Every structure is written in C-alpha cells, then in structure tokens.
Amino acid sequence: MTKQHLPQTNRPIRTAWIFLKLLFSHLVGIAKTVVVSIASALDSWLLDSRKALYGIAVTRMLLGLSALGLLLSNYSTRLYSFGSGSVWNGEVIEPKSDFPKIWLFSLFHRAITNDYTYSLLYIALIALAVLVIVGWRTRIVLPAFLVMWVSFIEANDMLGDQGDNMFRIAVLIMLFMDTSRRWSFDAKRRDKQKSSADQSVPGQLGNLLHNLGLVALTAQVCFVYASGALYKAGGAPWSGGYAVYNPLQTERFGTWPVLSDFVTSWGPMVAVATWGSIIIQFAFVFLLLTRPTRIIGLIGILSFHIGIAVLMGLPWFSLTMVAIDSIFIRDRTWKGMSARVQHLALKARTLASGAASREI
Amino acid sequence: MIAFSLFVAWHIFASFLWIAPPSPLREVVPAKMLSGYMLPMFGQSWSVFAPEPINGDYRIKVRAVTNASGEEQVTEWVDATEVELSMIQYNLFPPRAGLGAYEVASQLKGSFDKLTDDHRVIAGLNYFDEDWQSRLEQKMKGYGQPELVDAYVKAEAQALAYSSQVAFAMWGQENVVRVQYQVTRQNIVPFAKRHDPEAERPPVQHVTTGWRGTVVRDGQNSAAFEDVFVRQYEKIQQEGTK
Numbered sequence: 001m002t003k004q005h006l007p008q009t010n011r012p013i014r015t016a017w018i019f020l021k022l023l024f025s026h027l028v029g030i031a032k033t034v035v036v037s038i039a040s041a042l043d044s045w046l047l048d049s050r051k052a053l054y055g056i057a058v059t060r061m062l063l064g065l066s067a068l069g070l071l072l073s074n075y076s077t078r079l080y081s082f083g084s085g086s087v088w089n090g091e092v093i094e095p096k097s098d099f100p101k102i103w104l105f106s107l108f109h110r111a112i113t114n115d116y117t118y119s120l121l122y123i124a125l126i127a128l129a130v131l132v133i134v135g136w137r138t139r140i141v142l143p144a145f146l147v148m149w150v151s152f153i154e155a156n157d158m159l160g161d162q163g164d165n166m167f168r169i170a171v172l173i174m175l176f177m178d179t180s181r182r183w184s185f186d187a188k189r190r191d192k193q194k195s196s197a198d199q200s201v202p203g204q205l206g207n208l209l210h211n212l213g214l215v216a217l218t219a220q221v222c223f224v225y226a227s228g229a230l231y232k233a234g235g236a237p238w239s240g241g242y243a244v245y246n247p248l249q250t251e252r253f254g255t256w257p258v259l260s261d262f263v264t265s266w267g268p269m270v271a272v273a274t275w276g277s278i279i280i281q282f283a284f285v286f287l288l289l290t291r292p293t294r295i296i297g298l299i300g301i302l303s304f305h306i307g308i309a310v311l312m313g314l315p316w317f318s319l320t321m322v323a324i325d326s327i328f329i330r331d332r333t334w335k336g337m338s339a340r341v342q343h344l345a346l347k348a349r350t351l352a353s354g355a356a357s358r359e360i
Numbered sequence: 361m362i363a364f365s366l367f368v369a370w371h372i373f374a375s376f377l378w379i380a381p382p383s384p385l386r387e388v389v390p391a392k393m394l395s396g397y398m399l400p401m402f403g404q405s406w407s408v409f410a411p412e413p414i415n416g417d418y419r420i421k422v423r424a425v426t427n428a429s430g431e432e433q434v435t436e437w438v439d440a441t442e443v444e445l446s447m448i449q450y451n452l453f454p455p456r457a458g459l460g461a462y463e464v465a466s467q468l469k470g471s472f473d474k475l476t477d478d479h480r481v482i483a484g485l486n487y488f489d490e491d492w493q494s495r496l497e498q499k500m501k502g503y504g505q506p507e508l509v510d511a512y513v514k515a516e517a518q519a520l521a522y523s524s525q526v527a528f529a530m531w532g533q534e535n536v537v538r539v540q541y542q543v544t545r546q547n548i549v550p551f552a553k554r555h556d557p558e559a560e561r562p563p564v565q566h567v568t569t570g571w572r573g574t575v576v577r578d579g580q581n582s583a584a585f586e587d588v589f590v591r592q593y594e595k596i597q598q599e600g601t602k
Contacts, residue, residue, distance in 0.1 A: 046361070046365070047361070069453065072453075073453035073454070073455055074455045074456055074457065076455075076588075077447070077455045077456075077457035077588050079581065079584040079587075079588075080457050080584060080585055080587070080588035080589070081455065081456050081457040081460065082456075083581075083584060084579065084580070084581030084584045085525075085580075085581050085582075085583075085584030085585035085587075085588065086460070086585075087577050087578070087579045087580035087581070088518070088521035088522050088524070088525050088575075088576075088577055088580055088585075089460070089518060089521070089522075090517070090518055090521065090577065092577065092578075092579055093577065093578070097400065098399065098400035098403075099400055102400075112579070113579035113581070115581065115584065158459075158460065158463045159456040159459050159460065159463070162404060162405065162406065162408055165403060165404040165405075166404070168401070169401075169402055169404065172401065208361055208364060209364065212364055212365065212368045215368060215372070216368055216371055216372060216375075219372040219375060219376070220375055220379075223375060223376055223379040223380065224379060224404075224406050226380075227379045227380045227381060227406050228406045228408065228410070230380070230381050231381055231406065231407040231408075231410035231411065232409065232410040232411065234410070234411045235410055235411025235412045235413075236411075236412065237412050237413060237415075237551075238410070238411070238412075242551040243409070243412070243413050244413075245551045245554070246412075246413045246414065246415040246548065246551070247409060247413045247414050247415075249415070249548040249549065249554075250414055250415065250416065250417050250548060251417045251441075251445050251449075251462075252414070252417070252418075252445070252459070252462050253414065255448050255449050255450070255451065255454060256449070256450055257449070264551075264554065265554075265555075270551070310452070313448050313451070313454045315452065315453060315454075
C-alpha cells in the first residue's frame with residue numbers, strides 16, 4: 001500500500017530535483033561560456049598583438065633622457081660625488097648596496113679610484129643613454145645600458161633616491177618588451193627589411209612577453225602611487241593639509257626658497273596641493289579605468305611630478321616617473337600628436353620656402 | 361604561456377606585498393622567500409615623506425688645528441653644508457654633489473641621538489693622539505650598549521673622513537694637525553606661524569664632539585675633492601661680498 005503512494009508524494013520533490021539539475025547544468029554552461037570567453041579574450045589580448053607600442057617607445061626615450069640628464073648635470077662634479085674624491089664615504093671598502101658585490105654590476109665600483117677608467121666608463125654610459133633615446137640596436141644596447149647604469153648608480157648609496165630604484169625596475173621589465181618598434185632607428189631599419197612576423201609562433205611569444213611586461217610595469221607604478229598615499233595618510237601634517245610646506249622650507253628640498261615662500265603663502269593652496277597629492281596618488285589606478293578620468297589622472301600626476309621636479313630639485317626622479325606614465329596614453333593619441341607635429345613642421349617649411357622664394 | 365603568466369602573477373603579487381605598507385597579508389608568503397625574490401633587483405621603499413615630511417635642516421661645519429708656521433693655530437669654522445647646498449639652490453638641474461654634507465650630518469645626528477648621556481659625554485672629549493679611534497670606542501663601550509656605539513663609531517668615521525677632506529681642501533693637507541666638526545639640526549618655522557614676523561626658528565640642536573685625528577681612506581683623491589669644494593667655496597664668497 002505504501003508503494004502506491006510513494007510516487008505520488010515524491011513527485012513534487014522529483015520535479016524540484018529535475019528543475020535544480022537543469023538549472024545547475026544551465027548555470028555551469030553559462031559559467032563555462034564566460035570563463036572560455038574571458039580566457040579567449042585574455043588569450044587574444046596577450047598573444048595577438050603588442051600593446052602600447054608608442055607609449056613604451058616614449059618611455060624608452062624619456063628614461064634615456066633622464067639618464068642622460070643626470071649624467072650631464074653631474075659631469076663636472078663626477079669625481080667629487082661618485083669617483084676618487086668620494087672615497088671618504090667608505091663604500092669602496094664596504095659597499096652599502098648589494099649590487100657592487102655582484103660581478104656584472106661591480107664595474108663602476110671597481111673603477112672608483114682610477115680617474116681615467118672612471119671617466120671613460122662615465123662617457124661610455126652617456127653614449128649608451130643616447131643610443132637608448134634614439135633606439136639603435138635596442139635588443140643589445142638596452143641590457144648593456146641597464147648593467148652599466150645599475151653599476152654606476154648603486155656604487156654610491158648615499159646620494160641615491162627612490163627614482164633610481166624605479167628606473168632600474170622599469171628598464172629591467174622593458175628588456176622583455178618591444179621598446180623600439182616605433183620611433184626608433186630600429187624601426188626605420190625594420191621598415192626597409194619589411195619583415196613582420198607577429199603571427200608566427202616566435203612572434204606570439206614576443207607578443208606575450210611584451211604584453212606581460214606591460215602588465216607588470218602597470219602594476220608596479222600603480223602600487224607605488226597607491227602605497228605612497230597610504231603611507232602618507234597616517235601623518236598629522238598630511239591629514240592637516242599643510243605637509244608640502246615642511247620640505248619646501250628646508251634647504252635640502254626647498255631648492256628655490258623664494259618660490260617656496262610664494263607657493264606656500266596662501267593656506268588654501270597649500271591644502272589643495274597636500275590633499276591633492278594624496279588623492280591623485282591613491283585614485284590613480286581607478287582613474288585609469290575610463291578615458292575621461294584617465295585624462296584627469298594623467299594631468300594630475302603630471303602636475304604633481306612637475307611640482308616635485310622644479311620646487312624640490314628632483315628633475316630626474318620626476319622624469320623617470322613621467323616616462324613610465326607614458327604607457328597609459330593610447331597609441332591612437334600618440335599617433336595623433338605625432339601627425340599634428342608633422343603637419344605643423346610641414347606648414348612651417350612651406351611657409352619658410354615661400355618666404356625664401358619671395359625674397360629672391 | 362601559462363608558465364610565463366603565472367610567473368608574472370607571482371611577480372606582481374610579490375611586488376604588491378613588498379611595496380604596500382606592512383600588513384597581516386604579508387604572512388601569506390614567508391618573509392625570507394619574499395625578500396629573497398625582491399632583493400636586490402626589486403629593492404624599493406615608498407614611504408617617502410611619510411608619515412611626516414622632513415621639517416628641519418642638517419648642517420656640518422668643520423674647523424682644524426693647523427701648523428703652517430711651526431705654531432699651532434685654530435682656524436675659523438667652514439660651513440661645508442652651505443658650500444654644497446649652494447650647488448643645488450636655484451638650479452633646475454642640480455648635481456648630486458650638493459647632497460653629501462647634508463647626508464653626513466643627518467646620519468651622524470641620527471646615530472648620536474641614539475646614544476645614552478654617558479656615551480655623549482665621552483663623544484664630547486678630545487681624541488686625537490695615537491690609536492685614538494680604538495681608545496674612543498673602548499671607552500664608550502665601557503658604558504654598555506655596544507651595538508649603538510658601533511653604529512655611532514661608524515657614522516663618526518664617515519663624518520671625520522669627510523671633515524678631513526674639507527680641512528685639507530681649505531688649509532692644505534700638510535698643515536692640518538687635527539679636526540673638529542659640528543653637526544646641527546634646526547627645525548623650520550611651523551606652518552601656522554609662517555606669516556608671523558616675530559616668528560623665529562626653533563633652537564638649534566647641537567651634536568657636541570671633541571677634537572679628532574684626521575681620517576683618510578685608502579684610494580681617496582684629495583685633489584679631486586678639493587677642485588670642486590674650493591671652486592664652490594670661492595664662488596659663494598665672491599657672491600657674498602658683491
């Protein structure tokens with residue numbers, strides 16, 4: 001008797017069970033499609049082409065310029081700060097950084113007490129920086145430049161700043177990227193040979209490394225800005241809105257005393273600069289997400305760095321940061337800018353030749 | 361492809377842990393593993409000007425006892441920080457040569473402040489005859505806290521190696537008998553008082569140390585130091601008298 005009733009009492013449960021099973025398999029289906037389409041989008045983003053080629057070319061040029069600028073502005077005092085006149089700092093006997101203890105990176109460290117060799121290395125490094133800017137044989141030049149640069153800058157820990165660390169990390173990541181595909185002598189040479197192998201297997205591997213490098217560089221710079229803001233947020237001068245006043249009044253970081261007094265005179269402006277620094281640093285990564293906010297973010301961080309460069313006497317630190325931020329400007333925008341410059345140059349040339357012919 | 365991507369994912373995660381302020385999240389990765397991966401290549405620290413930016417000036421002045429004419433004489437103080445900082449002021453492309461004296465002074469002051477009062481009294485005495493460095497160190501260590509003394513002795517050796525170069529540049533290596541340096545820190549006028557014409561900067565904090573023997577490290581080229589230092593010294597003297 002119970003057997004007859006069973007199916008009847010079980011029917012609603014059964015229906016529910018079947019419904020759940022259907023729902024589940026449907027959901028799994030959706031999830032699979034989502035995962036597969038994300039994976040394939042990721043796949044094609046990573047493998048199909050190299051991203052931000054103009055941006056990274058600008059990064060290469062500006063980093064080269066930053067190195068060149070630092071080397072030239074220290075040229076006449078190089079022996080005093082880094083060479084045989086600086087042995088008093090004790091680093092010849094006991095280097096503070098680990099790099100001079102590594103064979104490849106000990107080049108400059110070993111040359112400190114020999115003025116002739118030191119100057120020769122210094123000039124060679126200047127030449128390499130120029131080659132990085134113009135993008136000549138970048139695959140060979142960039143690693144050589146990195147090794148020499150690190151060995152130069154890390155031989156003297158006392159006079160270094162965080163810009164040196166950022167520079168080293170950025171250039172190391174860039175070794176895996178295609179930094180001379182645009183705006184370089186390498187690109188000109190390649191155009192003549194007309195060999196583009198983007199879709200071949202080695203080409204895809206190159207795309208992968210390039211794009212992963214881009215991801216790593218983006219993460220690096222976003223972490224730096226956001227953590228800079230977090231570190232500051234806890235300090236009373238920062239939350240009180242007057243922190244930028246303090247360093248600008250010291251001799252070391254207020255290198256233009258008259259200008260420092262001028263920009264810190266009006267309180268509300270000081271608060272805008274202080275809180276603005278924290279907000280722009282913390283919000284930077286989120287501002288990158290859409291185009292209109294990205295423009296705000298990039299202009300904000302650019303003014304932040306120009307302020308540091310001029311008011312605090314840290315131009316090469318600032319230029320290093322600006323160089324890396326260049327990857328966030330789209331290729332289309334860089335191309336547009338370049339076209340406008342070319343157009344203006346052409347116009348100027350025709351005007352000049354017109355004027356010249358009139359004079360004849 | 362997956363291997364490369366996983367490696368980059370690890371790199372990004374490690375960088376995140378390293379760069380972000382220390383938090384319990386760091387327990388996820390063993391500390392040795394993290395520093396082993398990050399150092400030295402990815403070494404960095406972004407707590408710049410945080411939680412509070414610098415609000416004071418460090419200075420180092422140097423004087424010497426000279427013996428040019430067979431008679432010992434004490435020179436005037438020379439403000440080495442002023443000489444160097446003048447290279448970076450009102451200069452859009454400042455050389456790093458302008459930062460050495462400032463760094464020497466700040467490092468010396470930092471290690472001196474950590475000493476106990478007993479140690480500081482010893483530091484204020486004169487030590488310049490034979491074996492003075494080890495005698496000073498022994499005497500200080502007699503008052504305990506040897507690790508603080510080690511750090512201080514190191515900073516002082518650096519300050520003296522620098523001061524000796526300044527003295528040689530100013531008065532000639534062959535004339536200098538012993539040297540003395542004076543390290544100070546003075547805070548700026550606080551923000552709230554910046555428009556107050558009566559406002560004065562807080563009092564100068566002094567590091568008091570006695571006369572010392574000169575310190576010259578192997579390979580030091582005093583001429584290379586003198587070239588730049590004296591040129592800049594004379595430049596600001598001329599500007600001062602204009």
